Amino acid sequence: MKAGALIxxxxxxxxxxxxxxxxAGVPAAALAERPAAAPATAQAPPVRAVQAAGAGWLGEVPRSAPSPAWESMADARRHGDPHTPPLAPAALPGSGPSAAQLADPQAYRAYEARQEARVLAAFASAAELEVPRLQADVERARAAGISAAQIARVEEKIRRLQQLRREIAGPLPLR
Structure with missing residues (x-):
């Protein structure tokens, strides 16, 4: 019974x-002066939305007043920038080098080589997925009548991705 009363x-x-x-958009003074019922024949002029300078409800900055750049930067520092991409997920525990690998330079070099091979394999895998998408974009661009210069830029990008993928698939240089 007490939970119901609380809710x-x-x-x-x-x-x-x-x-x-x-x-939103109507000053409090205009709300107080508005008559309860306006006659149907008389048309009242539209109420203009004018916000007063200074802080609005609960410290909100009015939309008409531009905020200084330092406030935007301080807000981004405290709360993050909504335009930044999400961060990569945290590394799993134990995915770093072991204490023995950190102590032995040769073992650590082997660990680094494995990590580099993993990164290159991930790039090759991503390029394998991206090339068909880019080729489909080129075909859609040709059908839409996009300029040849823009299409050539994407075709060059496809060629470079394929070349890098071939280089990665080949034997890795030894260090």
Missing amino acids: AALVVAAGAAWLALPQ
């Missing part, structure tokens, strides 16, 4: 907070 109180509090929010 009801929270719903009422949330509703009251929502009703207390100012309407």
Whole structure:
């Protein structure tokens, strides 16, 4: 029974907070002066949305006021930049070199060679998937009438990816 009363109180509090929010684009003074019912024959002029300078509800900066660059940079430093791509997942425990490999230079070189081979294999695998997509893009571009210069750039990219993939597939140079 107490949980039901608590939920009801929270719903009422949330509703009251929502009703207390100012309407977007309409100043509070205009809301207070608005008559309860306007006659159907008289047309009132549209209310202009003018936001006052300074902080809005709960410290929000009004949309019409530009924010200084330092505020944007500080916000990005605290909360991150929404335009950055996601970070790579954290490495699994035990995926790094062991203590014995760190102690022995030859064992560590072998570990580095295996890691480099893994990276190159991942690149070759990604290139194998990307080349057909790029070739399909070239065909769609030709059908859409895209300029020959732009198509040539993508074809050059395809050629370089295929060349790198062939180089990776060949024997790796020894160090």
